[in-house]
Amino acid sequence: MTDNAPAGPLPAESPESSGPGTAPATGIAYDAVVLAGGGARRLGGADKPGVQIGGRALLDRVLDACADAATAVVVAAPRSTVRPVRWAREEPSGGGPVAALDAGLRLTSAEHAVVLSADLPFLGADTLHLLLAALRDSGADGALLTDEDGRDQPLVAAYRTAALRRALADLAAEHGRLTGLPLRRLTAALRLTRITDPLASFDCDTWDDIARARARIREHGHVLNEWITAVKNELGIDLDVDTRVLLDAARDVAHGVARPAAPLTTFLIGYAAAQGKGDAESIAEAAGKVADLAIRWEAEHSGGESAPDAG
Structure with a gap:
């Protein structure tokens, strides 16, 4: 691995993701499902959830963002995490995001669920609260982020759990299995509302992405909060x-x-x-x-x- 200079600037920080405590609490109870079992082929098969950004593993950063979830389920092989979670695994292992989501959702009970990938270094609780509020106010089946190019990010989203389960059951009935199905097959069956937040939806698919993320948190406007959060996690201070x-x-x-x-x-x-x-x-x-x-x-x-x- 080589930490080269960032290939380009990261998306500007939006008001919706301006830092801890900026979004009002929604009061909406939810569970979280984090998909962390991918093959990370663009990282050469590296352990992507364990990659450190600002002294914290990517998976731990995502778990911090959903710390107020009633239950957090991580779909992957068990590992040490900064917060207690429940573990799930799709069958067969490596069956893709739809099968992984189905496995994780089986361990949830809340009316709402946030579904997240494990490689979102700038996701915060404020963004999840915005998604949950948008879901509540829109009456849609799900509320998801779009990136700077306007592309849907179904793994940075909040959903009505019942709607997700119905869509998964319909897919299983249609195809006989969920293994290998793309996420767009699932989201196509849902009524969705969208929030644009290029920073919170920034994910780390390549080593260049990781280098850009590491560079950003050392910028003057971010390094203090990042360091204090890392120290609190290291010392077990909540x-x-x-x-x-x-x-x-x-x-x-x-x-x-x-x-x-x-x-x-x-x-x-x-x-x-x-x-x-x-x-x-x-x-x-x-x-x-x-x-x-x-x-x-x-x-x-x-x-x-x-x-x-x-x-």
Whole structure:
């Protein structure tokens, strides 16, 4: 494998996929089916779900995006993952995406299901929420993304589970099996609505695609969130933290006390929060106290406070 420079710019980030927390929660319960058992022929047969983008396996990045699913089913041979999942396998193994989807869907029970490939480095929960909301509001059988060329991406989609099961049963009855059938045979039988999101639908089919994805997450506007997420996963921390609060506190300490004090102080903020409730509010409270202390510290040593009256 060679990490060459990106072959071209990635699609621009759209409002629908602008980062964690930007889309409202839909309140729609759903299961997730992730197809991760392909042959990765364009990668020379490499273990594509395990390829690292920003220190996280592609499969783990997709599982993070659907972390609020009631059940997550991965159709592939079992492996270590950052989140608990159920495992399924199409029969025979390597039977194609329609057979894999059928195998995964058998382990779901929610009224809605998101169906995803395992090679989507920029998919986020906000995009899944948008798809589920579009599905609910349109009355269609499914809501899927289209890429920058306007092509349907049926493996970045939300579906009504009953509609998927009916279409799969009809295909099986018509062809006698699901093995080897293309996905377009399945989606042709469904009423679909579409959302264009070139970034969230970007998938890693080739080593050039992987190089482009790795380059993008190191850009200035993305590297901090990517790094913080990777660290949380590495340490097993499942907590949404307002990084701006910590950065503001670190900046005040570096400016008002000493630069080396900033990283040590943020460690102490986290330790103090863990001694309490250990939630985002505790971190914000501790960071606020430290920021105030840094301002007082600087004022003392810069003459910002007036001397007390002598008499």
